[in-house]
Amino acid sequence: MNRQNILELLEKIQKGEVTPAQGVERLQHLPFEDLGFARVDHHRTLRQGFPEVIFGLGKRPEHVAAIVKRLLPHRANVLVTRCSREIYRRVRRLTAKAKYHESAQALSIVQDSTIYGEGTIYVVCAGTSDIRVAEEAALTARLMGNVVETTFDAGVAGIHRLLSVRESLTRARVIIAVAGMEGALPSVVGGMVGVPVIAVPSSIGYGSSFGGLAALLAMLNSCASNVTVVNIDNGFGAGFVASLINRKRA
Numbered sequence: 001m002n003r004q005n006i007l008e009l010l011e012k013i014q015k016g017e018v019t020p021a022q023g024v025e026r027l028q029h030l031p032f033e034d035l036g037f038a039r040v041d042h043h044r045t046l047r048q049g050f051p052e053v054i055f056g057l058g059k060r061p062e063h064v065a066a067i068v069k070r071l072l073p074h075r076a077n078v079l080v081t082r083c084s085r086e087i088y089r090r091v092r093r094l095t096a097k098a099k100y101h102e103s104a105q106a107l108s109i110v111q112d113s114t115i116y117g118e119g120t121i122y123v124v125c126a127g128t129s130d131i132r133v134a135e136e137a138a139l140t141a142r143l144m145g146n147v148v149e150t151t152f153d154a155g156v157a158g159i160h161r162l163l164s165v166r167e168s169l170t171r172a173r174v175i176i177a178v179a180g181m182e183g184a185l186p187s188v189v190g191g192m193v194g195v196p197v198i199a200v201p202s203s204i205g206y207g208s209s210f211g212g213l214a215a216l217l218a219m220l221n222s223c224a225s226n227v228t229v230v231n232i233d234n235g236f237g238a239g240f241v242a243s244l245i246n247r248k249r250a
Helices: 003-015 020-027 044-048 061-074 085-092 128-143 156-163 166-171 185-192 207-220 235-246
Strands: 032-034 039-041 078-081 098-101 106-109 120-125 147-151 174-179 197-201 227-229
Touching: 061 078, 061 085, 078 128, 085 098, 085 106, 106 128, 120 128, 120 166, 120 185, 120 235, 128 147, 128 174, 128 197, 128 235, 156 185, 166 185, 174 185, 174 235, 185 197, 185 207, 185 227, 197 207, 197 235, 207 227
Parallel strands: 120 147, 120 174, 174 197, 197 227
Antiparallel strands: 032 039, 078 106, 098 106
8 A cells, every 4th residue: 555545545534435333444564464485565655655575485486376366455566576487477367467477586576667767777787697687676676666768688798789879878867777797887887977876796607706705895886976886686676776767856
């Protein structure tokens, strides 16, 4: 339940269209609902503008489905990250709106198509191997109500590929740059634009990349002052923060 839902409910109570007892019944699951194995945070939309996102890795399909079932009545978009097809099949029984995104390894349920962002969020990744993380970031930003553009395989080893989308990058309000190996892409992008660049180190690379640690340290040491960094492979975190930056202000 978001701020607008609560305002509408209070207005209906004020007009006598809904009784106070009915209002209490609708609000009874705020701030959270205890399912025994999980406590679903129904208050998160009110605090942060987007409902609780389900991290699917390691969770039992029936548990994920039970959480999704509690989120659906609140009419907001639902996102399950690191999601298996087994989880998707279980959730698909609840709603035909469930969609599996193979490249992002995520599940989405769209119930709200409102655009809440002021500008465009641009997602760029260095190599084709980084697409999974980039797609997770792009999907998260789209579900949070943003216009999202993407460019894949634009690493610094062929920098002309990046320069070919320079005009699009400069028009963006926030940029997400995903890279493994030596993690140079965000620094280059940061030097080209005057907007926030959210760097996402990926775990792609040979042995001395240490599963993305080399890229993470390189990004943390970027000399481009507009670059900030999230954790390794955390496309979701990048998409979420980019959405908060891009959100329209009342």
